[in-house]
Amino acid sequence: MKHLSILVPEGAILGAIEGPHKLFSEVNDLLVNMGRDPLFKVQLVGLSPQTRLSKGLFTVHPELTVKDNFKTDLVVIPAVHGNLEEAIEINRPFLPWIIAQYKAGAEIASLCLGAFLLASTGLLHGKKCATHWLGANEFRRMFPDVTLVPEKIITDEQGIYSSGGAYSYLNLILYIIEKHAGRDIAILCSKVFEIEIDRGSQSPFIMFNGQKEHEDEPIRQAQLFIEKNFSDRITVDQLASMFAMGRRNLERRFKKATSNTVVEYIQRVKIEAAKMSLESSRENVNEVMYKVGYSDTKAFRTTFKKLTGLSPIQYRNKYHRAATA
Known part of the structure; x- marks a missing residue:
């Protein structure tokens, strides 16, 4: 049986603790109903026997603390909110424990903004990481030695996982379930919880706000x-x-300040305007294309799909108000 430790950090988002707990527990229930042995022993791990969340609105009582002497197989770091630098400082006692568990063979998974805690351990140095796109600029500023892939929902590198923003962490949990319990169980869990399985990109959800x-x-x-x-x-x-x-000086300073080249920035601004038009206006795709300054249909469609993961038509069908009504 694999031991799973779901951390309960100060300032954690309750749903990011409860969600993985429910999914991993459901795996055990499904296996038992099939006449098989449960696979996971799921326990909450805190810094103390009681953690207050959401300004005291909720109180969580972890079964274990980092002071207890135990070995785990998977550490799940849930999302935190508020001032992220403060969240790291408050939860700093978790960091050496996470490092020690990883060195002892445990896998580590961060959910959404939990990536900030994971990156603070130094374990992500030189590796790829996903997080909520809203935190991308701050993550790059705080952890320049980590390769941020904000369009990804899942990363998996040397026993370290990370997920995209908000409830996209559910896709990472399904991915981990599939690795340890098999595809059939992952599909059953996706059906029970009505989660779209095999979703790998959060690009359609990203709203580009230039790094200023x-x-x-x-x-x-x-x-x-x-x-x-x-x-x-x-x-x-x-x-x-x-x-x-000079051109080279502009390019260098622009990239350093915004994490985009000038051309990339122009493309992102144009595509963000196109997305807004496709969501709300009655203009067809070509009209939107011309409106945002493209004259080459192929270039527009290629750039749009590169940045959103969808073609302009697919994006309109998915997000236009009339189409979704």
């Missing part, structure tokens, strides 16, 4: 210019001249 939390004022002004004039043809040379910089 930096100190490079000319680059911030360049970003604002792009966002106000995205329907026009904007070139790197034009921006370099406008802000009295």
